[in-house]
Amino acid sequence: MTIIRPYNVKCIMCGRNSSQTVLASSNTMGYPDLDGRPAPMLGNTIGYWNQACRYCKYCASDISKAQKELKGIKEIISTSEYQSQFSNPEFPEEANIALCNSILFEKNALYLEAAQLSLQAAWICDSNEKIEAARKCRERTIMLIQRWQEKQKNAKEKKLESILMVDLYRRVGRLEEAQKLCYETLKTKSKNLKKFLKYEKKLISDKDTARHNAGEAFHEEEQS
């Protein structure tokens, strides 16, 4: 069961109090999506995974705590990029909050964390049927994972996240890139992970850019 509660939270950046909806507990039943989105109920709570201070616009998973790995937070918040993202009418409010938190990590060169937050924003857009906004969030996630991959020293590390990248390319309709990466990744992955890639291969050849879950990949294999 999902329990959400309003809490009065003191912002660590400006010291002011605001009411935040906090996820007290949730559960998940079923398979995650191919891009890792958890199954319901947890998968329906993504809008509560990040908080925003309405006064200073600090966005974090918990605005009462410092994100120690981040530097220059106030300077980043003051940039026009952050400020315009905070109230961008193209995106649902919760997606803007996740994207602002993503910008804080990106500017600190923590690209994988930034990518995960950008992907959360895509899931929120999916739930709100904001198709173009979801596409933009996925394109941003692709860009961030590529930057992270560029920073990795050895070839093996560079290939991490490639399964997620296949799904991201497919969902944004970059099917040739999805297909190429899917074939490359199929050569290297373990048997279990190949199930997902074979299912991705089928979806890509069907030009299917919709949301699918890991359970379908298992059923597909049983039938083939």
Ligand SMILES: [Zn+2]
């Ligand atoms: Zn604040």
